[in-house]
Amino acid sequence: MIRRRLCASLVALFLAAAPAQAGAEEPLHFSTPITYGTHLPGLGKPVKDWAAEVGALSGGTLSFDIEQPGQNVMPQDILDAVSKGTAAAGFSKAEFWANRLPAAALFSGFPFGPDAKTYAAWFYAGNGLTLYQHMYDDGGFNVHVLPCAFGGAETAGWFAKELKSPEDIERLRIRIFGQGGLVMQKLGASPALVPGSKLNQAFQDGDIDAAELYPPPVDARTDLAGAVKRIYLPGWQQPETVMELLINKDRWNALDDQQQLWIETACRDTMFQTMSENPVLAAKALSDFADQGVTIETLPAPVLDRLHQTWDEIAAQQGKHDPFFSQVLDDIRKFRAEIATPGAVAPMAGASSLEPPMTSATE
Structure with a gap:
């Protein structure tokens, strides 16, 4: 069985790597608006690398023409643009469509959800890909979807106030969105709608107490370390970020089978590449923050327990309103249980791969 699978994989790799004959056909162009600029590690740069690999595999016969955010299509309009054909392709993350497709957040990263390795396994060795495509088909969208990169694990956020107990969340003014925002709001926090570019000033003026932003390598491109001196781990609200094509x-x-295979192969390669490099980039960013005097702390167990309990309550309620949400979440949970190593001590669900750097700032 293993030998047959290995042979099949080698054949697929050979076919994917076989470039089209130069000059055999005119290139096919795909306008591709994106959500994050290609200068951003994890969230934006991977689409540039992926497009380059597709071009190389296809011998230049497939060209995905990257359009920076807002160049022709606004990020929030990518799904509709691709579905209608005004854009040939798009690179984003599914959670942006959660207001119309409630289960979308489950495919892009959600509270106490899978890490990158588990997501990849669920997509390609479980029911993930089938359920992902079904969501868009059932929603009436004329798109084909592929998970195509990992954006990295987030932290729990930047905090001006210390969290010692679940009660400290009450009346906490925090910039946080999505499912994580619902959890915090139910626990008494006050979500603050502050643009990322205004966060530094908001902290300095005392308008907010905490903020969720991006994975650490992207946070490093802000000046928050000059205004806030505490980061909490793990990123319970989004242990991983899945980018979709x-x-x-x-x-x-x-497209013929060979052309589709080039695109799929490049997506798998990009997922593996980002899965490998994101933890390294995150560790470097956290270490740099610590050098700037930022304290990297782990959330107390009672706080994480309360967050997890509250998320389970919210998820159960959403499942009652949307059966497909419940179906997807149940499938993910079942898959995670099936692949758990017998006898191993399982990490807390949603625990981030990010660990506090071993510096005096964490002591």
């Missing part, structure tokens, strides 16, 4: 389904179906 959307392709107009008519354009996808018009």
